Amino acid sequence: MGLMELAWIIPASSFFAFVGIITFGRRIPFVSPMLSIGAIAIGCILVFVVLVGRIKVDPTGIDVFSRKWFEVGGTELMLGMIVDPLSIVMVALVCFVALMVQVYSLSYMKHDPKLAWYYAIHALFATSMLVVVLADNFLLFYVAWELVGLCSYLLIGFWWEKREPVEAAKKAFITTRIADVALLVGILLLFREVGSFSMKETFYQAQLLAAGEVSALSSGTTTVSALLLFIGAMGKSAQIPFHVWLPDAMAGPTPVSALIHAATMVVAGVYLVARTFVVFEAVPDVLLVVSIVGLVTSLLASTMALVNTDLKRILAYSTISHLGLMMLSLGAFGYTAAIFHLVAHGFSKALLFLGAGSVSHASNQTDIRKMGGLIKVMPITAITFGIGALSLGGIPIFAGFWSKDEILISVFNHRNFLFLIGTLFVGFLSALYMARAFYLAFLGDLKNENKAVSESPMLMTGPLIFLAIPSLLFGFSVFGSAEGYGGIGRFIFFENAENFHFNLALGSISVILAVAAFGISKPMYITKTLNFDKIKRYFNGLINVCERGYYFDQVYEWCITRIVLVSSGFIAWLDRAVINDIGVNGPASSVAWTASKLRLHVTGKVYNYALVMVLGSMIIGSVWWIMVSG
């Protein structure tokens, strides 16, 4: 019993808030935000208590607290949590971002009639994400994982009166569901060999396998289930080809986007790979797949972000691109770098989305071509958005710079040169599109229709400022301090503690690229002195392809209408015609037909019956007579 065991209260308090809102929210409107925010604030405080407990015992150890949940056959299913640096950092991120988003929503969603429902799902969303993070067995993990999907479905489709959010919500749910099937199969495969859902046991067996000793896991199964787990992670983390749901998820309220993109939902996939990294490490080939998928995703997504004109969509594509970077880093054994980037990106992306929400709330538009010069009317939003953009673009001293650098080093150490060039290019592109979004939206001339726009209220700018602080300063956590804190690499690491490393050549290339991107953006987009129109003309086709998102949606639509619907139509026909009409109704109708013919002998006429009776007796009599005499 220690401070660490208090961790269960963190998800539980949000869950009780959810129950409370569902029960009382409709009658007493103001109680719902209070409950939800209060619960998540308790979570924020408790994270520190748990962290203290963790440090007191062993700063980098793994502790599992579990109780019996129920028993099926000979298998005991446990209900418990893992408290280790990874889960503590994730819980801290989730709680902090969720708190900021919920406070922000107080003002953003002020006039919405469904406020209670909004906060109820928020509370449930926080609960399920926290359970995902803390779960100590795959079954509990999977349940919470699905709940995360459900909550994001409910929140994306929050304005269900309109068509677009409903479609987006369905798309998000179905796309991730398809990937979840793979995840479930992967979990069950692991369960079949390990004989337990316990993560600790599974990891132990995977470690034995990796060490070449006798293990319950065979390398074939481990490869397949690692791939399946990764497919599940790809769905939630919007990796290509499952990324299509994320840009459409913009149809939900903007704070929801901030939550989904920064702390819940999409990072669950990265967390899954990080949590089960032992399994992946046992089969290094799968890690190569992970890094290839990550690199391709981040390259494609960043080019899409570069040509989009909707502020929220730019941010969405940038999220996909950075999730790709995290996957790439995990695939290149950059465990620490990936989690570090996850947190740094989480703060920055929440900040950017809330900033975008603040802009669209004030000016009722999300198209960056119609904005411009907004820094003059909404300075706080502009400055905090700028901090987020710089952090995501990887400008030195901002959080994103340090984590991007760590990723570059792991890619440099473990993957070949092509990966490194790809990563650098993604870094350059992400600086470029962030610069483009920032410059077009906030700098330049203030348009006439935006003259009346004014800064958002305190409840909205407050969270922006609170998120800007870690976006600005979180990067310094890579450095150790004198009092036993050895930098983030000594807190979260995989097997070996890592020191902060800095490769001068790589670092300077990435800094030069990032600064150059910000540098050329201004003449390109604002003053238009730098004109690429002539070059652009040669690439019109390519730009068009980017703008259409590489035709993923069209291809899927084609596949669904031409392949899925046609084949399911055939199966439906088979079911109706063969299974139903011949197999099931066939015997019944043939009996009915025979009966309809046979019953014609029942005339109801007495003399017919008498005649048949007489004839019958005569036949029986003559048969008997023949038998006796013969």
Add this chain to the structure above:
Amino acid sequence: MITLVHFQIVSAALFSIGLYGVMARRSAILILMSIELMLNAVNINLVAVASFLDPDRFAGIIIAIFVITVAAAEIGLALAIVLRMFRNRATINVDHMDLMKW
């Protein structure tokens, strides 16, 4: 000398007349009467066979008494049915008694 065959010829003739009546008549009463005729033909047969072939015992005669009893009960029941039918449908023609069919 009257032998068993003579009894059997009478019995068979009576039975055939009864059978013809059952088959050919349309009136329920006449059909019932024809059935009685058939039953009595059987009775003659039973009694004759019993007394000619096994005069020491009364098995055939006892069965004949049973048949008479059953015939009385049957006629009572059947007449009640015919009566009800006449009350309901104002006819005792069996051609009209064809409700129980498909």
